[in-house]
Amino acid sequence: MRFSVEVYGCQMNVSDSELIAGILSGAGWLPAEDPDSADAVLIVTCAVRDHAETRALGRAAQLAGLRRPGRRPVIAVCGCVAQEHGGDLLRRCPGIDFVVGPDRYRDLPGILAGPSGVSETELGRDEYEGVEPVRRTYPSAFVSIMRGCDNFCSYCIVPYVRGRERSRSPGAVLAEVAGLARSGYGEITLLGQNVNSYRSGGWRFPNLLAE
Incomplete structure (x- = not known):
């Protein structure tokens, strides 16, 4: 089985696309050369920018229209x-087979192998530790240090679509960065919905940067 991942929106979505590729690769899937040769096309979407949402759903409709008989x-x-x-989304866009929220990516191999018409969007606390991303931005790399946001600003949808804040352990972050440096990555961007809120034990974001 082959998959293709397309990304709309922020750098965190690029990072999530690498997690998705890692999860599917770990389950035996192979990357497709292009969407036309894929058995599954996954579109990672953004709800913060209206233009990005419109483009992503338009792309889903376009892909559905290009399906060939058989x-x-x-x-x-x-x-x-x-x-x-x-x-x-399944009702609004009949060409979509699955709807998968950002805390359900570990379930993708099983979801894609099952019947169409499934929506899995339960928010959780997953930090995706243990998932080896399939990176595609060499010699730059994105490293997620935290996910979610607790601020609930009146103008912002992020806490509702990304869930509550949870931070990775400093040991896991530093080990990932060290491994990337050994592999020749020269630029590493630390990501999170709100990196200034990073907290793990007694560690805060400045402590992480200092290390």
């Missing part, structure tokens, strides 16, 4: 738009 790659809408709209 060969039907499934289409999964993932990420923030999936979390915001849930199963309603």
Whole structure:
């Protein structure tokens, strides 16, 4: 089985696309050369920018319209738009087979192997420790240090689509950065919905930067 991942929106979505590729690769899936040769196309979406949401859903409709008789790659809408709209996307966009929120990526191999018409958007506390991302931005790399946001600003949807704050352990972050440096990565960007809120034990974001 082969997969293709397309990304709309922020750097965290790029990082999530690498996690998705790592999860599927770990389950025996192979990357497709292009969407046309894929058995599954996964679209990682952004709900913060209206233009990005419109483009992503338009792309899903386009892919559905290009399906050939006898060969039907499934289409999964993932990420923030999936979390915001849930199963309603399946009704609004009949070409979409699966809707998968950002805390359900570990379940993707099973979801994609099952029947279409499934929406999985339960928010959790997953930090995706133990997942080896399939990186595609060499010699730059994104390293997620925390996920979610607790601020609930009146103008912002992020806490509702990304869940509550949870931070990775400093040991895990530093080990990942050290491994990337040994592999020749020259630029590493630390990511999070709100990196200034990083907290793990007695560690705060400045402590992490100092190390």
